[in-house]
Amino acid sequence: MKKILNNKTTRTNLLTYLVVIVAFAVMQAMNSAGMLGSSMKGFLVPICVYISLAVSLNLLVGICGELSLGHAGFMGIGAFSGVIIAALLKDVVANDFLRLLLAMVCGGVFAGVVGFLIGVPVLRLRGDYLAIVTLAFGEIMKNIIGNLYAGTDSEGFHMAISTSKMKLAAGGKYIVSGPLGATGIQKLATFTMGFLLVLFTLFIVQNLINSKEGRAIRAVRDNRIAAESVGINVTAFRMKAFVVSAFLAGMAGALFGLNYSSVTASKFNFNTSINILVFVVLGGMGNILGSVISATVLYVLPEAMRGLQDYRMILYAIVLILVMLFTWSPKVKEFMSVIADKVSGVFKKKEAGTNE
Amino acid sequence: MQILQYLINGISIGSVYAIIALGYTMVYGIAKMLNFAHGDIIMVGAYISFCVTSYLGLPAWVSVVAAVAVCTVLGIVIEGLAYKPLRGTPSLAVLITAIGVSYFLQNAAQLIWSSSPKNFTSVVTMKPISLAGGKIVVTGEVLLTVAACILVMVGLTLFTSKTRTGKAMRAVSEDRDAAQLMGINVNQTISTTFAIGSALAAVAGVLLCSTVPTLQPTTGSMPGIRAFTAAVFGGIGSIPGAMLGGILLGIIETFSKAYLSTQFSDAIVFSVLIVILLVKPAGLLGKQIQEKV
Numbered sequence: 001m002k003k004i005l006n007n008k009t010t011r012t013n014l015l016t017y018l019v020v021i022v023a024f025a026v027m028q029a030m031n032s033a034g035m036l037g038s039s040m041k042g043f044l045v046p047i048c049v050y051i052s053l054a055v056s057l058n059l060l061v062g063i064c065g066e067l068s069l070g071h072a073g074f075m076g077i078g079a080f081s082g083v084i085i086a087a088l089l090k091d092v093v094a095n096d097f098l099r100l101l102l103a104m105v106c107g108g109v110f111a112g113v114v115g116f117l118i119g120v121p122v123l124r125l126r127g128d129y130l131a132i133v134t135l136a137f138g139e140i141m142k143n144i145i146g147n148l149y150a151g152t153d154s155e156g157f158h159m160a161i162s163t164s165k166m167k168l169a170a171g172g173k174y175i176v177s178g179p180l181g182a183t184g185i186q187k188l189a190t191f192t193m194g195f196l197l198v199l200f201t202l203f204i205v206q207n208l209i210n211s212k213e214g215r216a217i218r219a220v221r222d223n224r225i226a227a228e229s230v231g232i233n234v235t236a237f238r239m240k241a242f243v244v245s246a247f248l249a250g251m252a253g254a255l256f257g258l259n260y261s262s263v264t265a266s267k268f269n270f271n272t273s274i275n276i277l278v279f280v281v282l283g284g285m286g287n288i289l290g291s292v293i294s295a296t297v298l299y300v301l302p303e304a305m306r307g308l309q310d311y312r313m314i315l316y317a318i319v320l321i322l323v324m325l326f327t328w329s330p331k332v333k334e335f336m337s338v339i340a341d342k343v344s345g346v347f348k349k350k351e352a353g354t355n356e
Numbered sequence: 357m358q359i360l361q362y363l364i365n366g367i368s369i370g371s372v373y374a375i376i377a378l379g380y381t382m383v384y385g386i387a388k389m390l391n392f393a394h395g396d397i398i399m400v401g402a403y404i405s406f407c408v409t410s411y412l413g414l415p416a417w418v419s420v421v422a423a424v425a426v427c428t429v430l431g432i433v434i435e436g437l438a439y440k441p442l443r444g445t446p447s448l449a450v451l452i453t454a455i456g457v458s459y460f461l462q463n464a465a466q467l468i469w470s471s472s473p474k475n476f477t478s479v480v481t482m483k484p485i486s487l488a489g490g491k492i493v494v495t496g497e498v499l500l501t502v503a504a505c506i507l508v509m510v511g512l513t514l515f516t517s518k519t520r521t522g523k524a525m526r527a528v529s530e531d532r533d534a535a536q537l538m539g540i541n542v543n544q545t546i547s548t549t550f551a552i553g554s555a556l557a558a559v560a561g562v563l564l565c566s567t568v569p570t571l572q573p574t575t576g577s578m579p580g581i582r583a584f585t586a587a588v589f590g591g592i593g594s595i596p597g598a599m600l601g602g603i604l605l606g607i608i609e610t611f612s613k614a615y616l617s618t619q620f621s622d623a624i625v626f627s628v629l630i631v632i633l634l635v636k637p638a639g640l641l642g643k644q645i646q647e648k649v
Contacts, residue, residue, distance in 0.1 A: 128592070132588045132633070133633055139622055139626050140627060144620070270581060277455075278455065313462075313463040316459065317456050320452070320456035330445070
């Protein structure tokens with residue numbers, strides 16, 4: 001036991017799990033004691049969703065070193081496939097929890113498969129070009145989902161990507177209707193499932209990082225040419241990270257979709273992708289616990305500032321810029337270290353004085 | 357005949373993309389950063405022009421000059437406050453800061469001008485020209501846009517090849533450290549680049565809103581992303597590439613709306629981008645740089 005705790009990465013991983021479990025227990029206790037307002041209750045599931053998204057994107061951006069600007073696309077695929085699956089299984093699977101789980105797994109699998117199909121051509125590109133292609137992919141997905149029609153009637157399930165091709169028999173019911181999005185969703189999502197999703201995401205990502213694959217992926221990030229020359233199959237490892245990340249984003253998306261009574265494709269736009277990226281960068285690239293904390297804080301922050309009305313997003317923007325300047329700027333860092341030296345110098349002098 | 361009309365419309369909207377893309381590509385080439393706030397400068401430019409004509413009642417050309425002046429100053433200020441302190445840090449840090457600036461501009465515009473759309477009056481008063489017995493209509497906006505685009509293109513090419521500042525820009529984009537050793541003031545060169553890029557964004561904003569007259573705080577973001585795509589399409593960092601990319605993107609967009617599908621025009625445009633990048637990973641006119649070991 002002691003030996004395990006001496007390992008630094010194991011300690012950090014356990015700390016991450018501990019933080020999440022304690023946070024869940026506290027929120028659950030507060031919830032049952034009736035201490036949470038209705039708005040805070042509404043945040044619980046989205047926070048879990050965004051934590052999972054941030055952690056899965058961190059695998060791509062922080063560990064793999066690939067800038068992805070289309071994470072919301074995978075989230076959207078997961079959300080819509082999850083919603084459709086949940087609606088189709090309504091009469092087949094009676095248990096809500098099981099149905100939610102199935103919907104999330106299907107959402108994840110769909111997103112993972114799309115991730116693989118896109119990854120085959122796209123992962124040949126590098127750096128900023130990869131970022132742009134993922135941006136393009138996110139827009140394409142938003143566009144296609146925004147024109148998707150799906151529904152059931154007496155003849156079974158129908159799906160099409162235009163109104164004219166979509167013909168439901170009398171008494172048929174639309175699940176997804178184009179630009180209006182999915183409506184009449186049965187809200188299956190629960191905070192417990194959100195918590196389980198976060199734990200699952202952490203489990204997958206942290207184990208992947210510390211496995212043989214993870215070390216190879218980091219080697220590729222730090223020096224691709226060196227990694228290639230020692231026999232690492234760069235494309236295969238990048239593909240693994242890409243598909244796992246897409247899969248997790250799809251699961252989170254399905255949970256997100258099933259948390260609201262209606263969802264439109266425009267929710268999964270470029271801005272959402274960017275927001276997830278902001279969580280990752282502010283939490284620290286490659287730092288999983290950082291992603292968890294920053295996703296929570298940054299999701300709650302604009303909502304908590306709702307009292308400031310029109311000023312809240314502008315304040316959010318200013319906070320974002322200032323945090324970036326304070327954490328990255330070499331001049332500010334120098335300034336801070338000078339201040340730190342002076343402060344510690346004052347204390348040292350005092351100590352010296354007392355000794356005399 | 358119809359096809360010619362679509363071609364003209366495509367070139368017109370493509371010219372706007374090209375002017376925006378020039379700003380993107382110059383900033384990327386020289387500062388090596390993706391400036392996501394560029395689209396919002398377009399919006400600011402359009403609002404300034406709107407205010408000068410609607411509230412002050414001044415002629416259109418004054419409004420364009422005012423928009424260019426305000427955006428140039430804005431570009432320099434943003435660069436100095438938000439981007440300059442982060443010089444030399446990983447590009448992702450600068451990217452997030454640019455996103456912060458973009459949020460800031462959009463929300464500031466919303467506070468000042470409210471989120472309800474404004475009806476932008478076109479800066480062009482010329483009557484449309486009918487050709488081929490009224491089958492083809494060329495509006496004044498189209499002529500002005502295309503003319504502005506050609507003017508900007510020629511101007512920038514001359515500027516970067518003939519003037520000292522332009523040459524300094526090319527040197528900085530080629531190799532920043534070597535340029536500094538040759539006595540080029542890198543910081544000042546980057547500031548100038550931002551000033552030029554923002555001035556172009558202001559022009560693009562006025563032209564864009566003259567063609568599509570609704571103006572709101574999010575007006576700039578989608579054309580911004582499109583133009584960014586155009587810049588990559590043509591090879592980011594290359595001035596003729598941005599021009600070519602912008603016009604091709606406009607034509608592809610108009611034709612896919614006309615002949616393939618209105619709903620899926622976005623998907624088609626971005627799919628073409630992906631295909632182009634797979635065939636030519638550095639864009640149409642971009643330089644393929646071999647990595648050194």
